[in-house]
Amino acid sequence: MAETKGARMPGRCTLIEHDADVPMRDGVILRADMWRPDDEVPHPTIVFRTPYGKAGCLRLDTLSPADCAAAGNAAVVQDVRGRFSSVGEWRPLHWDHEGLDTVEWTAAQAWCDGNVGIAGTSYLTWDREAAGLRLRMGELR
Template identity: 25%
Template sequence: MRIDWDIPIVMDDGLVLRADLFRPGVEGRHPVLLSYGPYAKGLAFQDGYPSAWQRMISEHPEVGSASSGKYQNWEVVDPEKWVPQGYACLRIDSRGAGRSPGRIEHFAPRETQDLYQSIEWAGVQAWSSGKVGLNGISYYAINQWHAASLQPLHLAAMCVWEGAADWYRDMTHHGGILCTFWANWYDMQVKTVQYGLGERGPRSRLTDLAVCGD
């Protein structure tokens, strides 16, 4: 498996997003599995969510089969499972998170445009077959709906897992009852990996780079 760390993807306003690319070691054009979100591509699942990791591999040991687990991230595909099947896996830190600079605006038109442009960028790379699939859970699923509404030419498939579509019913008031998830989510899962933390934030166990920008 070939890995390219911190690939630059330039947006139409000049901002540079950063992505990690996992692809087969042999030259060729491969279908792309793309994810774009705020949880920091450089943060290992085991480091960011240790209790969830232990529970997952304990209750679902098949997750650890045919994989070292060292490339696992929160709520995205494991490249050690997909790259051997001929796919390229592209993980992008969303604007303002991880190693991508800028201002975080969750689910805003700017973020949707960033994902749209990332899909179109991935579709024309030399290592790409031109077909891009979106895959991921929760945040990585919700933004699939938004990007798809712009009808990117190279979007060929979507796997929307736990992707809310109705802000009131699915996110803030389940069955009409107030959900407190959002009150805790930002502080626990986003601010901890916001771009600019640099040396105050975690380091990647794979590259030793600061997970949240230099």
């Protein structure tokens, strides 16, 4: 996993870690970039899961990973199964437990304070809703 020091925000520097392996319950590895303030403090984290490539989240007209880090949060930007740097077979508009597995993985990281949100528009909204339904069904606190 490569690390990059991002652009300096007023009073803070952003650490970007590229292509972290995020294991799914079926053994498939999905890859994610993490954006976070460059400090040792755990932060609330926003998850973005996308079939458009992780770099595409940098151009969102709404919330972006850079916005998250600038506000003192972390962000996880993940390529969905079978797209770009993630392995497996891509099945459009088909979600198993990938969103939930990603939220659980994120919450367990040392740089996350256990508070995880999910954001996105377009396909990312459908993915967010699928994970949210599983959360409401009691599969995650």
